[in-house]
Amino acid sequence: MLKSLREQLLEFSPQRSQPTFHLNIVVAGLIQALEEDDPAAWRFRMAGLPAFLQQAGSLLDQVPQAFLDPGRKMLADLDLWITRLEQNGHPAGAGLAALGEFAKTLEIKSAGDSFVYPPALYERLVTEHLGCGGDLTVVEQELHSEYAEMSGLLTEEAGRLIPGYDWQQLAVRVPFIEAPNSSLQELYRPELLRLEAHVREAGLVPELAGALQPELADVPAGMAAIRASDAYSSRVGHPARGGAFHIYQRARTGSGKLGRSLEYRMTAAHETWPGHHLLDVCRWNLPRTIRRPLESPLCYEGWACFAESLLVETGYFDGPWDRFLLARRRIERAARGLIDIGMQTGRLSFAAAAELLVEAGYAPREAANVVPKYALRPGYQVCYTLGLRRMLRLREQCRRLDAGEFSRRVLQQGEIGFPALEHVLHTQGD
Numbered sequence: 001m002l003k004s005l006r007e008q009l010l011e012f013s014p015q016r017s018q019p020t021f022h023l024n025i026v027v028a029g030l031i032q033a034l035e036e037d038d039p040a041a042w043r044f045r046m047a048g049l050p051a052f053l054q055q056a057g058s059l060l061d062q063v064p065q066a067f068l069d070p071g072r073k074m075l076a077d078l079d080l081w082i083t084r085l086e087q088n089g090h091p092a093g094a095g096l097a098a099l100g101e102f103a104k105t106l107e108i109k110s111a112g113d114s115f116v117y118p119p120a121l122y123e124r125l126v127t128e129h130l131g132c133g134g135d136l137t138v139v140e141q142e143l144h145s146e147y148a149e150m151s152g153l154l155t156e157e158a159g160r161l162i163p164g165y166d167w168q169q170l171a172v173r174v175p176f177i178e179a180p181n182s183s184l185q186e187l188y189r190p191e192l193l194r195l196e197a198h199v200r201e202a203g204l205v206p207e208l209a210g211a212l213q214p215e216l217a218d219v220p221a222g223m224a225a226i227r228a229s230d231a232y233s234s235r236v237g238h239p240a241r242g243g244a245f246h247i248y249q250r251a252r253t254g255s256g257k258l259g260r261s262l263e264y265r266m267t268a269a270h271e272t273w274p275g276h277h278l279l280d281v282c283r284w285n286l287p288r289t290i291r292r293p294l295e296s297p298l299c300y301e302g303w304a305c306f307a308e309s310l311l312v313e314t315g316y317f318d319g320p321w322d323r324f325l326l327a328r329r330r331i332e333r334a335a336r337g338l339i340d341i342g343m344q345t346g347r348l349s350f351a352a353a354a355e356l357l358v359e360a361g362y363a364p365r366e367a368a369n370v371v372p373k374y375a376l377r378p379g380y381q382v383c384y385t386l387g388l389r390r391m392l393r394l395r396e397q398c399r400r401l402d403a404g405e406f407s408r409r410v411l412q413q414g415e416i417g418f419p420a421l422e423h424v425l426h427t428q429g430d
Contacts, residue, residue, distance in 0.1 A: 203404025302387020
């Protein structure tokens with residue numbers, strides 16, 4: 001952990017180039033203050049905001065245009081969010097003026113268009129810091145293999161669902177589920193209850209998980225500039241304090257109805273049961289103190305992606321569209337990993353990256369909007385596919401265990417990394 005923290009702050013140094021790095025901390029701190037019972041928590045955070053932003057401005061050294069634009073958008077969203085909170089009884093004090101001063105600081109920090117890391121540093125970020133192993137060529141080959149495999153599977157599934165259509169054409173025919181009372185929370189809430197009931201009945205949940213439910217909330221207004229989709233946010237602390245499933249408020253459909261495609265069920269599984277929420281609750285309830293704060297992006301995203309497959313194995317995802325949607329999610333993640341590498345190696349522009357996302361099933365406008373956000377977290381998009389494939393291989397090696405026993409054993413270890421996890425699973429007796 002200390003080695004990763006040192007690398008993050010001294011070598012990769014997002015605090016020197018990304019305004020959103022600092023603003024993300026601001027939003028997280030303010031949300032935490034709002035969750036406290038003591039009103040003084042909000043006033044304390046706001047009182048410290050001017051000094052924090054002044055220090056953030058002094059740390060920013062070179063801000064590429066690719067990072068400046070989302071920084072400005074996030075500042076505008078933050079200003080609006082805090083203004084509305086002030087109108088509802090949460091005084092801003094000097095906070096709004098501090099945001100204005102930070103905006104002025106950004107105007108003199110621009111450093112051209114380049115946002116890529118030096119090649120050797122980026123490769124170390126992916127292979128060592130994020131734990132993908134091998135070298136960048138091997139990682140890229142695995143992403144291409146996943147893309148090709150899922151493309152073939154999608155073609156098969158499309159032929160089974162509606163003969164005569166290729167899978168890209170079929171993607172726009174996925175059933176749309178209207179949100180009750182135009183509330184996405186009302187759409188997701190019963191699905192989360194169904195998921196929890198299933199994973200408990202299937203024996204996927206270890207005892208240490210307890211009974212904590214994920215809360216439902218919208219993606220905070222101040223985070224919209226850097227978020228690309230729904231997301232889960234865990235609360236730190238032992239015993240586990242749970243977390244929130246934040247719903248990204250996308251635009252209404254052409255028919256004027258708010259809702260989601262049928263894929264929302266997979267998203268809910270990935271973020272809550274048996275995905276991120278279950279893993280985080282188990283991690284913070286671990287009896288071994290040193291394991292609780294351990295985080296591995298490869299394990300974290302690998303488990304959540306694998307959770308979707310685990311629900312196929314246990315019979316939850318068995319509808320006519322489910323295999324198609326799960327394969328499409330996998331090909332999109334492989335494309336995102338290839339985009340991550342392509343942008344950081346200079347082979348893909350934002351426009352070319354968006355085209356690759358469109359080929360993988362994204363709508364053109366959504367693809368153009370989301371690609372710049374990937375640049376803010378270099379390397380991370382690789383973790384979904386690499387982590388999933390690593391977890392699937394581990395599941396194959398442990399076929400002596402049923403799905404429930406495998407799930408419980410993995411979750412009882414926390415995010416200790418795949419080499420340690422493989423050792424534990426292979427040395428534990430039946």
